[in-house]
Amino acid sequence: MTIINTSSAVRVEVFVDTVVSQVRRGSRFAGLFARVLANDTRLSAVLDTDGTLDVVQTVLPAGERQFPSLGALVPSARWYEREIHDIFDLEPRDQGVIDPLVFARAPSSERSRSGSGFPTGAAHLELTPLPAHLRGEGVFTISYGPVRSGVFESVEYVVETPGEDIPHLRTRPFYKHRGVESLFSDKSVDDGVLLAERCEGVASVAHAWAFCAAVEEIGAVEITRSAALVRVLHAELERIANHLDSTIRHTEAAGQAVAYARFSLHKERVQRLRAQLCGSRFGRGVVVPGGVAAAPLLNVVQILSAIDSLELGVSSDMRLIMDTPSFVDRLRGTGVLSGALIDEFGALGPLARGSGLMQDVRWRQPYGAYAFLAQHEMESRVEGDALARQRVRIDEIAGSFGLIRECAQLLDQPHDSPESQWAVDVPPSSGSAIARVEAPQGELLSLVEMREGNLMRVKQRSASFHNLALFSSAFPNDILTDFAFIEASFGISIAGVSG
Numbered sequence: 001m002t003i004i005n006t007s008s009a010v011r012v013e014v015f016v017d018t019v020v021s022q023v024r025r026g027s028r029f030a031g032l033f034a035r036v037l038a039n040d041t042r043l044s045a046v047l048d049t050d051g052t053l054d055v056v057q058t059v060l061p062a063g064e065r066q067f068p069s070l071g072a073l074v075p076s077a078r079w080y081e082r083e084i085h086d087i088f089d090l091e092p093r094d095q096g097v098i099d100p101l102v103f104a105r106a107p108s109s110e111r112s113r114s115g116s117g118f119p120t121g122a123a124h125l126e127l128t129p130l131p132a133h134l135r136g137e138g139v140f141t142i143s144y145g146p147v148r149s150g151v152f153e154s155v156e157y158v159v160e161t162p163g164e165d166i167p168h169l170r171t172r173p174f175y176k177h178r179g180v181e182s183l184f185s186d187k188s189v190d191d192g193v194l195l196a197e198r199c200e201g202v203a204s205v206a207h208a209w210a211f212c213a214a215v216e217e218i219g220a221v222e223i224t225r226s227a228a229l230v231r232v233l234h235a236e237l238e239r240i241a242n243h244l245d246s247t248i249r250h251t252e253a254a255g256q257a258v259a260y261a262r263f264s265l266h267k268e269r270v271q272r273l274r275a276q277l278c279g280s281r282f283g284r285g286v287v288v289p290g291g292v293a294a295a296p297l298l299n300v301v302q303i304l305s306a307i308d309s310l311e312l313g314v315s316s317d318m319r320l321i322m323d324t325p326s327f328v329d330r331l332r333g334t335g336v337l338s339g340a341l342i343d344e345f346g347a348l349g350p351l352a353r354g355s356g357l358m359q360d361v362r363w364r365q366p367y368g369a370y371a372f373l374a375q376h377e378m379e380s381r382v383e384g385d386a387l388a389r390q391r392v393r394i395d396e397i398a399g400s401f402g403l404i405r406e407c408a409q410l411l412d413q414p415h416d417s418p419e420s421q422w423a424v425d426v427p428p429s430s431g432s433a434i435a436r437v438e439a440p441q442g443e444l445l446s447l448v449e450m451r452e453g454n455l456m457r458v459k460q461r462s463a464s465f466h467n468l469a470l471f472s473s474a475f476p477n478d479i480l481t482d483f484a485f486i487e488a489s490f491g492i493s494i495a496g497v498s499g
Contacts, residue, residue, distance in 0.1 A: 012058050015043065041064075041090065042057055067092060141158060155176070181458065192211060209368075212289045217435060218431040238283055239397075243397050247390065254330050259321045278293075295422060303404075338355065348467055349439070349441045349467065354489075361443050429450060441492070464491075
């Protein structure tokens, strides 16, 4: 967790030089964000330097409609620059025409003042087809989405193909844009938790945890050991549910009907256990500023019994499907991402770990109860394909079961006084902080600014947003029938991308 000094802005030229030089020295680029300050706009770049988060800031003066682009020298910054262009109407210099990412505002829409963060009048979407990048005999464009058969989030993939190969692909997730960041403004901390849980429904616990951790950092509050254990218990159940969902989508794409039904059943059992523990299938209402809302609704014996039964069924069926050649062959060599590309973009979560980059905040920068729990870090894979990412998730599911079991056993031992066991008071505070947790999709950042206990600005950066920038890079050696496997192997939540 890092306290942000909002008065430490540097000149624009120094900002660019500092970010680029730190990345070249080995820091990982973690994000670029904009924030309105009266008539000015502040840009903040977040860098991971040897496990420590550094924030480099600059301020654009009123009326300035352009900002220096980092994308030419730091490729992963281009994705964030597109978001800033869409939301704040600021243009990165020398980038040419910018495809809309999270908000496709039509030219006829009233433009916002530079850095306002939202239009002053009604906004109209620009949904006309994008110009083609490819030319040649037989080349055509497929608009795949935003509505598809089955249970999928709203996203459009613009595929340019001569028939089977996918030499060019663009992603348009703005159909699901909800203006989440602006909704946080002027909210109380308690309302902020409710909103954080809904930024990315499949990672509700992770978002609430990251948000509360930043609030607790500002308020100089340390939660109890018991509360820390409960947070891990729910976070790891969330991880299992997400990783099972990826397997479900793989089996569906491969036509493995029995395996699809079995893993769907296992995920449903996980969701029902989560509801039995707290009343919500998504773990909502558990994490609160200062700790957790209450003790688990099941006792330790009941938790351990449920976990033992779940793990037995999941591990047995996982062995069967991974011994099925017609399933494994569809994943092997599909959607390959090289270790060099993963490292250059600073990819996160299972996507990174499937290509040899061991990024896991739980163990690299332990937070909460992870600091005293037995480490269940699994080995990364180096193949970089959908099969490697599937194996990473299988290992992590086993590790999550172990962590849940350990948490339950430790909860059976008294650690804290009854009156403060689950939550401590968080005083109304002022300041800025950035916190991170390891969501099922990877590192999740929460940037929080408060004034006397009220939220001034909150930015939740999901791993889905960061990782989706690499999606189009996974297709050069694949064909249309591989699309479903590559998409499932990424484990992306579009809600976490579109904001």
